[in-house]
Amino acid sequence: MDFIKVAVFAACLLPTARLVWRFATDGLGANPIEYITRATGWWTLAFLAITLAVTPARRWLAMPWLLRLRRMLGLFAFFHACQHFTTYIWLDQFFDWPGVLADIAKRPFVTVGFAAFVLLVPLAVTSTNAMVRRLGARRWQQLHRLVYGIGVLGVVHFWWLVKKDVTEPLIFAVVIGMLLASRLLPHRSVPPQRQASVGSAAD
Amino acid sequence: MSSHHSPIVLSSEITPRSMFEGRRAFLRDAGFALALAGVGGAALRPGDAHAKAFEGARKSPFSVNEPATPFKDVTTYNNFYEFGTGKDDPAERAHTLKPRPWTLSVEGECAKPKRWDLDELLKLAAVEERIYRMRCVEGWSMVIPWNGYPLAELLKRAEPNARAKYVEFTTLADPAQMPGIRTAVLDWPYVEGLRIDEAMHPLTLLTLGLYGDLLPNQNGAPVRVVVPWKYGFKSAKSIVRIRFTEQEPRTAWNKAIPREYGFYSNVNPAVDHPRWSQARERRIGEFGKRATLPFNGYGEQVAGLYTGMDLRKFF
Numbered sequence: 001m002d003f004i005k006v007a008v009f010a011a012c013l014l015p016t017a018r019l020v021w022r023f024a025t026d027g028l029g030a031n032p033i034e035y036i037t038r039a040t041g042w043w044t045l046a047f048l049a050i051t052l053a054v055t056p057a058r059r060w061l062a063m064p065w066l067l068r069l070r071r072m073l074g075l076f077a078f079f080h081a082c083q084h085f086t087t088y089i090w091l092d093q094f095f096d097w098p099g100v101l102a103d104i105a106k107r108p109f110v111t112v113g114f115a116a117f118v119l120l121v122p123l124a125v126t127s128t129n130a131m132v133r134r135l136g137a138r139r140w141q142q143l144h145r146l147v148y149g150i151g152v153l154g155v156v157h158f159w160w161l162v163k164k165d166v167t168e169p170l171i172f173a174v175v176i177g178m179l180l181a182s183r184l185l186p187h188r189s190v191p192p193q194r195q196a197s198v199g200s201a202a203d
Numbered sequence: 204m205s206s207h208h209s210p211i212v213l214s215s216e217i218t219p220r221s222m223f224e225g226r227r228a229f230l231r232d233a234g235f236a237l238a239l240a241g242v243g244g245a246a247l248r249p250g251d252a253h254a255k256a257f258e259g260a261r262k263s264p265f266s267v268n269e270p271a272t273p274f275k276d277v278t279t280y281n282n283f284y285e286f287g288t289g290k291d292d293p294a295e296r297a298h299t300l301k302p303r304p305w306t307l308s309v310e311g312e313c314a315k316p317k318r319w320d321l322d323e324l325l326k327l328a329a330v331e332e333r334i335y336r337m338r339c340v341e342g343w344s345m346v347i348p349w350n351g352y353p354l355a356e357l358l359k360r361a362e363p364n365a366r367a368k369y370v371e372f373t374t375l376a377d378p379a380q381m382p383g384i385r386t387a388v389l390d391w392p393y394v395e396g397l398r399i400d401e402a403m404h405p406l407t408l409l410t411l412g413l414y415g416d417l418l419p420n421q422n423g424a425p426v427r428v429v430v431p432w433k434y435g436f437k438s439a440k441s442i443v444r445i446r447f448t449e450q451e452p453r454t455a456w457n458k459a460i461p462r463e464y465g466f467y468s469n470v471n472p473a474v475d476h477p478r479w480s481q482a483r484e485r486r487i488g489e490f491g492k493r494a495t496l497p498f499n500g501y502g503e504q505v506a507g508l509y510t511g512m513d514l515r516k517f518f
Contacts, residue, residue, distance in 0.1 A: 031290070107479060109478060
C-alpha cells in the first residue's frame with residue numbers, strides 16, 4: 001500500500017515537473033504566463049475531479065483502499081490551485097493589489113475562481129488526522145462537503161473565461177456533474193446484515 | 204542610420220539580435236538566474252534558403268519605432284479558428300491551406316467588379332513594409348512588420364458607387380483545407396467588415412507578407428487585411444471575397460456574442476470587454492503589462508473618423 005501512495009505522489013508531481021521542464025527548455029510558447037496560468041488551472045480542475053471520483057469508485061467499483069489516497073489527491077488539487085493563484089498574483093498582475101481587487105470585484109469569472117480558492121483553504125487546513133478528531137467526524141464531513149460547491153465554481157470559472165470554444169469546460173462540467181450526481185444514487189449505507197434483519201422482520 | 208527623424212528603420216535594426224534569436228525577455232525579467240542562455244535555439248526566420256518576396260520593400264512612414272515581435276512568436280501564437288481554437292493549432296495545422304492558385308473577388312455596390320488573381324494583386328501597387336502594433340481583444344499585443352499596400356489601391360479600382368457604405372470581407376471556408384471548419388464554433392465563413400471610410404483609410408493595409416516574405420499560412424495567406432487601430436479579429440485573413448454593401452455587414456464575432464464584440468471594435472482602454480479589462484496589455488516577449496493606447500496608438504490618424512460618435516455605444 002505504501003508503495004502505491006509513493007507512486008501516486010510522484011505521479012501527482014508530473015504536471016508541475018512538465019511545466020518546469022518546459023520553462024527550462026523554452027517550451028512555454030510565445031505567452032509563457034498565459035500558458036502557466038492555463039496549465040495550473042486545468043490541473044486544479046482535474047485533481048478536483050479525481051478527488052471527487054474516489055467515493056463513487058470506492059462504492060461502485062469495490063475499491064475501498066482508494067480512500068487512503070483521497071486526502072493526498074485533495075491536497076494536490078489545493079497545491080495546483082496555489083500555483084494557479086500565485087501565477088495570477090505574481091506573474092500576471094505582478095502584485096498590483098488594486099488591480100487584483102478590481103478584478104475580483106468586477107470580473108465574474110475571477111470572482112468565482114477566487115471564491116473557489118478561498119473555500120479550498122479550510123479544507124486543506126483541516127485535512128490532518130488531528131483536525132478530524134478535533135472537529136469530530138460528523139462536523140468534519142459536513143465541512144468537507146464544500147468540495148462539491150468548489151467543483152461547480154471551478155467549472156463556472158473556466159466556462160466564463162473562454163472566448164467561444166467551451167469544449168473543455170463542457171467536458172469538466174459533464175465529468176464533475178456526473179461525479180456529484182452519483183452521490184445522489186442509492187447505495188448501501190447500512191450494514192448488510194441489519195438490512196437483512198429488517199427485511200425478515202417485515203415478513 | 205544618421206537621421207533620427209527618419210521613420211525609415213529596418214526591422215532587423217529594431218529587433219535586437221539577442222531578442223530575435225535568443226531567449227525571451229520573460230525569462231530574464233522573471234529573474235530566474237538559470238544558466239540556459241544557449242538552450243533556446245535560433246528562431247525560425249523566413250528566407251534563409253530562398254530570396255524573400257518583398258526584399259527591399261519601401262519603408263513606410265506609418266511604421267512604429269518599437270521592437271518587432273520575433274518571427275517565431277508571430278508565426279506560432281495565432282488566433283485562426285479555421286484551423287482550431289488553440290493558439291498553436293494554426294502553426295501546426297495550416298499547412299493544408301493552398302495559397303496558390305488564389306482568387307479574390309471584388310464585387311457588390313461598384314461599377315467594376317473583378318476577380319483578381321494573386322499574381323495580379325502582387326503587382327497591383329508598390330508593396331511597402333509597415334511595422335504595426337497588433338492588439339488582440341484577449342489582452343496581448345505584438346509588433347509586426349507587414350508587407351502590403353493600402354487597401355484603397357484595390358478598392359478604388361472597383362469604382363464603388365454611392366450605395367457602397369460598407370466593405371465586407373469573407374474568409375475562405377473550405378473544410379478540405381481548414382480542419383476547424385468542421386466545428387461550428389463560429390458561423391462559417393468568417394466575415395468581417397469596415398465602414399467604407401475606414402476601409403479607404405491609408406492605414407488599412409491589404410497585406411501579402413510579413414517579415415519581408417509571403418504570408419505564412421497561419422497568418423492568413425495569401426491575402427488579408429490589417430487594420431491596426433482595431434482589435435485583431437477585425438483584420439480578416441485568407442480573404443476570397445470583398446463586397447461593397449449598403450448595410451452594415453453581419454460580422455462573425457458580432458453574430459456570435461453581440462454584447463462582447465461590436466462592429467467597430469476599435470482598441471479602447473476605456474471600454475472593457477464585459478468579462479475582462481482592456482486597460483492594459485501584455486506585449487508578447489515582455490514580462491510586465493503596458494497601458495493600452497486609445498486606437499492602439501493610431502488616434503492621431505484615425506480619431507477623426509469617429510467624431511461625434513459615442514464609442515461606448517459603438518464599441
